[in-house]
Amino acid sequence: MQGLIDALKEDGYRVIGPQVADGAVVYDELESLEQLPLGVIDEQDGGVYRLARRQDAGYFDHVVGPHSLKRYLFPPQETLQQLQLKDGGWRVEPQQFDEPPLAVIGPRSCDLHAMAIQDRVFLEGPYVDPGYRARREGLFVVSVQCRRAAATCFCHSMKTGPRADHGFDLALSELDDCFAIEVGSERGGRILAAVDGWKPGAPTIVDRANDQSSQLERSMEQRSTTEAAPGAPKLRQLDTQDLRDLLLNNLDHPRWEQVADRCLACANCTMVCPTCFCSSVSEVSDLTNEHVRRERTWTSCFTAEHSFLTSGVVRNSTAARYRQWLTHKLSTWIDQFDSSGCVGCGRCITWCPVGIDLTEEVAAIRETTK
Amino acid sequence: MKPNIQVAATVDAANPWATHAVRIRAIEQEVSDVASYELEFEDSAVAERFHFVPGQFNMLYLPGIGESAISISSDPDVPQRLLHTVRAVGSVTRALARKQIGDQLLLRGPFGSAWPVDLFRGQDIVIAAGGLGLAPVRPVIHYIMNRRGEFGKVWLLYGARSPDDLLYTSQYDCWRETDIETHITVDLGDNQWKGNIGVVPSLFERLQLDASLTRVLTCGPEIMMRFVIAECLAQKIDPKHIFVSMERNMNCALGFCGHCQLGPAFVCKDGPVFTYEQMEPYLNVEDF
Numbered sequence: 024m025q026g027l028i029d030a031l032k033e034d035g036y037r038v039i040g041p042q043v044a045d046g047a048v049v050y051d052e053l054e055s056l057e058q059l060p061l062g063v064i065d066e067q068d069g070g071v072y073r074l075a076r077r078q079d080a081g082y083f084d085h086v087v088g089p090h091s092l093k094r095y096l097f098p099p100q101e102t103l104q105q106l107q108l109k110d111g112g113w114r115v116e117p118q119q120f121d122e123p124p125l126a127v128i129g130p131r132s133c134d135l136h137a138m139a140i141q142d143r144v145f146l147e148g149p150y151v152d153p154g155y156r157a158r159r160e161g162l163f164v165v166s167v168q169c170r171r172a173a174a175t176c177f178c179h180s181m182k183t184g185p186r187a188d189h190g191f192d193l194a195l196s197e198l199d200d201c202f203a204i205e206v207g208s209e210r211g212g213r214i215l216a217a218v219d220g221w222k223p224g225a226p227t228i229v230d231r232a233n234d235q236s237s238q239l240e241r242s243m244e245q246r247s248t249t250e251a252a253p254g255a256p257k258l259r260q261l262d263t264q265d266l267r268d269l270l271l272n273n274l275d276h277p278r279w280e281q282v283a284d285r286c287l288a289c290a291n292c293t294m295v296c297p298t299c300f301c302s303s304v305s306e307v308s309d310l311t312n313e314h315v316r317r318e319r320t321w322t323s324c325f326t327a328e329h330s331f332l333t334s335g336v337v338r339n340s341t342a343a344r345y346r347q348w349l350t351h352k353l354s355t356w357i358d359q360f361d362s363s364g365c366v367g368c369g370r371c372i373t374w375c376p377v378g379i380d381l382t383e384e385v386a387a388i389r390e391t392t393k
Numbered sequence: 394m395k396p397n398i399q400v401a402a403t404v405d406a407a408n409p410w411a412t413h414a415v416r417i418r419a420i421e422q423e424v425s426d427v428a429s430y431e432l433e434f435e436d437s438a439v440a441e442r443f444h445f446v447p448g449q450f451n452m453l454y455l456p457g458i459g460e461s462a463i464s465i466s467s468d469p470d471v472p473q474r475l476l477h478t479v480r481a482v483g484s485v486t487r488a489l490a491r492k493q494i495g496d497q498l499l500l501r502g503p504f505g506s507a508w509p510v511d512l513f514r515g516q517d518i519v520i521a522a523g524g525l526g527l528a529p530v531r532p533v534i535h536y537i538m539n540r541r542g543e544f545g546k547v548w549l550l551y552g553a554r555s556p557d558d559l560l561y562t563s564q565y566d567c568w569r570e571t572d573i574e575t576h577i578t579v580d581l582g583d584n585q586w587k588g589n590i591g592v593v594p595s596l597f598e599r600l601q602l603d604a605s606l607t608r609v610l611t612c613g614p615e616i617m618m619r620f621v622i623a624e625c626l627a628q629k630i631d632p633k634h635i636f637v638s639m640e641r642n643m644n645c646a647l648g649f650c651g652h653c654q655l656g657p658a659f660v661c662k663d664g665p666v667f668t669y670e671q672m673e674p675y676l677n678v679e680d681f
Contacts, residue, residue, distance in 0.1 A: 103410050104410055106456045108456070111497065112414060112435075112497055113414065113456050113497065113499060115411070115412060115499075118408075118410075144648070144649065145649065148398075148647075148648055148662075149398040149399075149400050149406060149648075149662065150400070150404075150406050150409040150647040150648065150649070150662075151406060151407050151408075151409070152409075152647075152649055153407065153408045153410070156407075271656075271674065274678045274681065275678070300649065300651055301650060301651030301652065302645075302649065302650050302651070303644060303650065303652075304459075304460070304644060304645070304650070305459075306456070306457050306458060306459055308456070308457040312457045315456040315457045317410075322650075322651075322652075324651065324654075329642070329651075329652055330641070330642055330652065331642050332640060332641070332642055333480075333482045333483050334614070334640075337641065337642070337680065337681075338680050338681075339680050340680060342680075343679075343680035343681070346681075347654070347681075350656075351654060354657075355654070355656055355657040358656075358657030359657055359659070
């Protein structure tokens with residue numbers, strides 16, 4: 024593992040990996056294996072995220088934390104343009120994308136699907152976001168195959184996991200005594216060949232890695248027929264049958280008002296969501312107003328500003344904003360990008376301060392639909 | 394809701410944030426807080442490439458203040474004479490109102506969908522506009538005037554709050570002379586006003602429409618458009634033949650920022666012009 028970190032650094036990558044900070048597993052600059060959260064698992068539920076030590080836990084038995092690849096490809100704050108006033112005219116300084124490429128160790132299958140979804144927004148439409156493209160082209164992904172799922176995970180419902188089968192350069196499966204590494208790209212193979220101490224293992228290692236993934240997948244599939252243990256968090260799943268039409272046919276359902284009674288419109292769900300892409304551009308100028316930076320920051324459909332028109336705010340209530348978020352995520356996203364906007368990572372459930380659970384909201388609408 | 398979007402020749406699809414410098418060539422005060430700005434590209438090569446279709450908008454940018462989506466209100470056959478009619482109402486448009494002839498702005502565009510007037514040849518057209526909503530349909534009026542013989546009957550129904558709020562008043566005679574039957578109305582008259590009083594949808598009852606032949610274009614406050622649509626449906630006009638120009642918070646014009654979503658549509662790139670058939674499921678949903 025240290026050999027992999029070193030090989031990536033040697034090749035010019037800034038290496039990012041999971042580590043414990045402020046009581047959560049987050050992404051940060053990774054220098055050494057020692058920083059990885061060995062022996063740490065995360066217990067997640069609606070509005071609950073707690074780290075725990077477990078004797079048999081490996082380096083990657085935590086699941087997903089508040090961070091995702093989004094913060095690296097579509098950063099929370101980014102300068103889009105810089106302008107200088109010269110001789111009565113504005114000169115736009117060319118955008119520089121000269122930061123070293125990133126290698127991120129740790130994204131799960133759901134995260135890779137989320138990245139593919141953001142690719143459709145920023146790369147695959149009529150217009151391309153140049154900053155996103157530069158960072159995306161440089162990105163090296165060392166994915167991790169989950170062998171554990173949190174109660175909030177429902178990738179099996181969204182068909183986005185748990186096993187990653189494409190979209191990575193390398194994929195790690197952590198076994199009890201070693202890592203099995205799958206090569207997903209030509210440059211993945213090149214890096215792997217440069218890893219000090221790596222050697223091809225016996226075919227049985229591959230089988231063990233595959234078994235581990237299938238076992239997790241089976242246990243997630245069984246959620247539809249098994250009850251959670253008493254006192255344990257509910258194991259999430261989402262019935263996606265006709266989901267697009269279910270929500271769009273229920274735009275006046277009373278459930279929107281009910282969820283709004285609990286929703287704080289804090290926007291946490293949209294910040295931790297690995298696919299949410301709303302942003303605003305603001306002007307930052309110096310005192311002379313002769314040098315201006317245009318800064319793009321994440322924003323959220325839970326704010327009034329999001330739907331502001333000079334004639335008034337379009338979505339005036341929390342009910343209207345929650346409805347916008349959920350119908351976009353699960354319904355209209357399909358019209359826009361040919362896929363759901365949800366990858367079943369469960370972050371919005373975990374990081375909601377009042378524990379609103381979209382799987383529960385959908386189920387409630389489904390049960391009481393006309 | 395995914396039309397084949399044509400990227401304009403003056404927009405770089407690989408760097409759509411890039412702007413072009415323009416200078417204000419002329420300013421015409423239309424009504425008290427509304428002025429039309431004629432813009433000229435600094436780079437003649439860009440001016441050469443610049444074309445737009447009726448219904449499209451530009452992003453006008455004042456560095457340090459911000460960007461605003463403004464519809465183009467001039468003749469699409471004369472793209473060199475580029476006009477935007479703007480109400481000073483937000484921070485960007487108020488700053489624009491303080492600009493003078495010769496001042497520089499930055500511009501990205503054009504963006505957005507078109508009133509598909511080229512498909513209306515041989516058909517009757519009703520244009521129903523309210524307030525500043527006349528600006529985005531004026532390119533259509535020009536387009537029709539430039540090839541008037543190719544269209545059937547053409548009606549313009551236009552209304553504003555008061556006589557002082559009516560836009561482009563000096564041009565009504567010219568429109569009438571090119572056989573565009575122009576009906577003007579105001580919500581509230583004054584001592585001098587001798588014309589109609591009432592809202593735009595009420596003008597429909599005067600028209601003898603052939604429902605199968607009629608195409609309707611409407612732009613204005615959403616409430617007005619809803620009642621225009623109701624009139625059209627009462628006259629048995631096909632929802633596919635009713636075109637609406639929607640307004641939402643357009644920040645980027647590229648479908649990146651998410652603000653202008655209206656159901657499945659990004660108003661900036663899928664719109665602003667839609668058929669009523671596309672908008673029907675969402676137009677009457679409160680706060681959507």
